[in-house]
Amino acid sequence: MKNKRSFTIELSARQILELDACTRCGECLKHCPVQDVTGNPAVSPPEKIRMFREFIRATDGLKARLFGPAEVDQKLLQDFAKAVYECTTCGACGQNCPVGIFTQRLWPMLRKEMVKRGLGPIGAQAETPAAIKNSGNPYNKPAAERYKPWFPETVKVADRSDIAYYAGCTGAYEAQPMVRGDVLVLNAIGEPFTMLPPEEEVCCGFPLFITGQHDLLKDLVTRLVKGYKAKGVKKLICSCPCCVNIMTRDWPAIYGEDLPFKIRHITQHVSEAIKNGKLQLKNKLSEAVIYHDPCYLSRGVGVIEEPREVLRSIPGVTMLEFERHGLNSRCCGSGGAARKVFHENAIAMGRQTIDEAVAKKADRLILSCPACYAKVNEAMQGHKNQIRITDIMELVSGLI
Amino acid sequence: MGKFLIVAAYAVYAAFWLRFLGHALVWRKASQRLEALGAPLARWSVKGCALAVLDVVLLGRVFIVNPALWIGEWVFHASFLLVVLRHLRFFLDPVPDWVWWMQTPGLIAGYVLPFALLYILVIRLLTKLEKYAAPANLFLLGLVLAISSIGVVMHGLFKPDLVDVKLFIFGIAHFAPAAAPGSVLFLLHFCLVLVLVLFLPTHIFIAPLVMLEARKREQALRLVIHEK
Structure with missing residues (x-):
C-alpha cells in the first residue's frame, strides 16, 4: 500500500510545474559533475525527472483519479532513489537548464519523498539524525571537542555581542584550519563577537535537509535562533556555505518568522572590514592562487565577488x-552528502578540481567550504597532481 | 477511411484535453499547498520580465548553453509556428486578413522546417557535442520531420485538392464532418498530425511560466544574503 502514496505531497506547485517543464534536452548533462565521472545517463537529471513524472502519473494522474492509484514498480523506485542520492545537488544542471528549473532545491525535496517511502537516505546518511540527537553534530563527535582542538588561546569571545560566529560541524570537526582562520581574522578585525557554548552550537540542519530527513529541523533551528537571540546578536557570521544556505533560505520558514538577526558569509564581513580599513593585510604573498566557488555559496546565495575581493586585496597575489567559475562553478564532489556514500565519485570529482588548478599553473588552490576542504584534501592523497590547498580565511589569517 | 479519420480526430482531440485535465488536476492539488520550506526569493522587475520574454521568443537560455543547437532550435520553433499559422486558413471561414498575410512567410517556413529538424538531428546524433538524447524527443523530431517533409512534397509535387482539404478540416473543426480528400499523402500527413497532437509534450505550455519564475529568482539572488 505504501507505494500508492501520492508523489506530489512533498513538492510545491512550482516544483510540479518544473517537472512538467523539463524538455529532456540533455544540456544539463554537460554540466553535471556526476556525469563527468560516471558517464551514466541513467542517473542524469532528465532521467530522474522522467522517472518521477511516471511516479506522479501512477498515483495522481487522471487514470489514478478515476480508477485509483497504481502500484509503482519497486525496482524503478529503488533505481530512482539511488540516482537522486548519487547527485551532489550542486545545481549546475539547473543553472544551465534552457528552461531554468531550480534543481538545487528540487533534488532535496525528491529525496524527502524517498525518505517518506523508506527508500532513503542511503548508507551512512541514515545515521545522521541519531548522531545529531546524540551529540548535536552529524559526525557524532563529543560536543566538548567542538572548539577545543582548534580554538586559538589568544582570542577572547564576548558573552554578548551584536556579532556572533557559528563555526559549523564540518569546520569544527573536519576542517579545523578553516575555522581557526575564521576566528583569527574576526579577532583581528577588532569588533567583539560572541559564540554559543559548544554544547549549544548544534547542527544547522543542512545535513538533514539535504538528505530529506526533515524531522529534527524545527528543534535544531529553534534552539540556535533562541540561543543567538538571547545573546543579543544582530549579525550571525558563518563560513560554511551549506550552513549559510539553509540559514538564509530556510531558517525563517522553519523557525516560523523572520530571524531576529541577519546572516552573513565570513567573506562578506571580511571584505567589508578590508574596505573600511578595519582589517589590513600587511604581508605579501607572491603566488598565483585559484579560487573554487562552493556551489551553495555561489549558485546558492550569490556570494561570488566578496571572496575575490578579499583575495585581490592581498599584496602580490595573482588571481x-x-x-567554470562563479554561478557556473563545477562541484568538487563534496556536495549533497553524496560523498558519504559515493566515495569514489567524490574523489574523482575532487581530483578534477585539483587537476585543473595544476593545469592552470596555480601555486595554491583556495577553498571556502569545509566539506570541499576535507574532501579535496582527501582526493589529493595518492594523486599524481599535487597542489597546496588553503582555506581563504586560513590564508588571510596568516597575512595579518 | 474518411469516417475513421473523423472519429480518430475527435478521439485525439478528446485525449489531448483529458491529458491536459490530468496535468491540471495535479497542478491544482499542488497549488493548494504552501511551499513546505522557504520558497525561493523572487522579484518582479522589468529586466526579469524582459529576459523571460527573450527566453520564450528567442530561446535565450538555449543560446547561452548551446549556441550551435540554438540556431536549429530557434529556426525550428519559429518556422513551426509560421506553418501552423499558415494552416489556420483550413480551420477558419472567412479567413482573416492576418492569416492571408501569413501565407508567404508560412510557405517559406514550410520549406525551412525540415532542414532545421535535420540540423537538430545531426547535432543531436552525429556530433560528439551531445551526451544524451531522450528517445521521446527523437520520436517527436522524426514525427515532425515526416509531417513537414510530406507537406513540402504535397506543395511541390503532388498537390491535393485544397477545396476538399478545407471542407474536410473545416468540417471536423466545426463538428460538421465532410468527406476526406482522395490524396494518400494528405491522409498520411493528417494521420501523423493526429499522432503529434497525441504526444504533444506538456512543456510547451509550462516552460514559459518556469522561465519567468527562473528570471524572477535570478533577479532576486542578490537579495538572499546581501543588504536589501
Missing part, C-alpha cells in the same frame, strides 16, 4: 579562475 586565476577555473573554466
Whole structure:
C-alpha cells in the first residue's frame, strides 16, 4: 500500500510545474559533475525527472483519479532513489537548464519523498539524525571537542555581542584550519563577537535537509535562533556555505518568522572590514592562487565577488579562475552528502578540481567550504597532481 | 477511411484535453499547498520580465548553453509556428486578413522546417557535442520531420485538392464532418498530425511560466544574503 502514496505531497506547485517543464534536452548533462565521472545517463537529471513524472502519473494522474492509484514498480523506485542520492545537488544542471528549473532545491525535496517511502537516505546518511540527537553534530563527535582542538588561546569571545560566529560541524570537526582562520581574522578585525557554548552550537540542519530527513529541523533551528537571540546578536557570521544556505533560505520558514538577526558569509564581513580599513593585510604573498566557488555559496546565495575581493586585496597575489567559475562553478564532489556514500565519485570529482588548478599553473588552490576542504584534501592523497590547498580565511589569517 | 479519420480526430482531440485535465488536476492539488520550506526569493522587475520574454521568443537560455543547437532550435520553433499559422486558413471561414498575410512567410517556413529538424538531428546524433538524447524527443523530431517533409512534397509535387482539404478540416473543426480528400499523402500527413497532437509534450505550455519564475529568482539572488 505504501507505494500508492501520492508523489506530489512533498513538492510545491512550482516544483510540479518544473517537472512538467523539463524538455529532456540533455544540456544539463554537460554540466553535471556526476556525469563527468560516471558517464551514466541513467542517473542524469532528465532521467530522474522522467522517472518521477511516471511516479506522479501512477498515483495522481487522471487514470489514478478515476480508477485509483497504481502500484509503482519497486525496482524503478529503488533505481530512482539511488540516482537522486548519487547527485551532489550542486545545481549546475539547473543553472544551465534552457528552461531554468531550480534543481538545487528540487533534488532535496525528491529525496524527502524517498525518505517518506523508506527508500532513503542511503548508507551512512541514515545515521545522521541519531548522531545529531546524540551529540548535536552529524559526525557524532563529543560536543566538548567542538572548539577545543582548534580554538586559538589568544582570542577572547564576548558573552554578548551584536556579532556572533557559528563555526559549523564540518569546520569544527573536519576542517579545523578553516575555522581557526575564521576566528583569527574576526579577532583581528577588532569588533567583539560572541559564540554559543559548544554544547549549544548544534547542527544547522543542512545535513538533514539535504538528505530529506526533515524531522529534527524545527528543534535544531529553534534552539540556535533562541540561543543567538538571547545573546543579543544582530549579525550571525558563518563560513560554511551549506550552513549559510539553509540559514538564509530556510531558517525563517522553519523557525516560523523572520530571524531576529541577519546572516552573513565570513567573506562578506571580511571584505567589508578590508574596505573600511578595519582589517589590513600587511604581508605579501607572491603566488598565483585559484579560487573554487562552493556551489551553495555561489549558485546558492550569490556570494561570488566578496571572496575575490578579499583575495585581490592581498599584496602580490595573482588571481586565476577555473573554466567554470562563479554561478557556473563545477562541484568538487563534496556536495549533497553524496560523498558519504559515493566515495569514489567524490574523489574523482575532487581530483578534477585539483587537476585543473595544476593545469592552470596555480601555486595554491583556495577553498571556502569545509566539506570541499576535507574532501579535496582527501582526493589529493595518492594523486599524481599535487597542489597546496588553503582555506581563504586560513590564508588571510596568516597575512595579518 | 474518411469516417475513421473523423472519429480518430475527435478521439485525439478528446485525449489531448483529458491529458491536459490530468496535468491540471495535479497542478491544482499542488497549488493548494504552501511551499513546505522557504520558497525561493523572487522579484518582479522589468529586466526579469524582459529576459523571460527573450527566453520564450528567442530561446535565450538555449543560446547561452548551446549556441550551435540554438540556431536549429530557434529556426525550428519559429518556422513551426509560421506553418501552423499558415494552416489556420483550413480551420477558419472567412479567413482573416492576418492569416492571408501569413501565407508567404508560412510557405517559406514550410520549406525551412525540415532542414532545421535535420540540423537538430545531426547535432543531436552525429556530433560528439551531445551526451544524451531522450528517445521521446527523437520520436517527436522524426514525427515532425515526416509531417513537414510530406507537406513540402504535397506543395511541390503532388498537390491535393485544397477545396476538399478545407471542407474536410473545416468540417471536423466545426463538428460538421465532410468527406476526406482522395490524396494518400494528405491522409498520411493528417494521420501523423493526429499522432503529434497525441504526444504533444506538456512543456510547451509550462516552460514559459518556469522561465519567468527562473528570471524572477535570478533577479532576486542578490537579495538572499546581501543588504536589501
